[in-house]
């Protein structure tokens with residue numbers, strides 16, 4: 071199936087965003103740097119110039135990290151006794167690492183959904 075000819079479903083669009091791939095052709099061309107979107111896909115020409123997500127991606131990433139990691143870190147801090155100081159820093163490190171891994175994926179999903187919405191206008 072030609073990606074240009076057919077519509078891309080919402081789940082496939084989101085999955086390609088998670089994979090940092092072009093929502094139209096599926097090649098890994100959505101970003102040119104860690105958080106910099108390409109203006110257009112070098113492979114198929116899909117236009118990403120109006121797919122910037124502003125601050126929504128960091129907000130959502132912070133929300134996800136806050137909802138998943140912080141309860142565990144607080145529980146760890148409350149129950150670790152004297153080992154709290156030694157256990158809290160690796161837990162915070164994991165939270166930061168998770169944020170760095172999640173941020174481009176969240177941005178990829180949002181940019182892919184914006185691309186899809188604007189394509190249908």
Ligand SMILES: [Zn+2]
Pocket residue numbers: 092093094095096097099111112113114115116
């Ligand atoms: Zn493409």
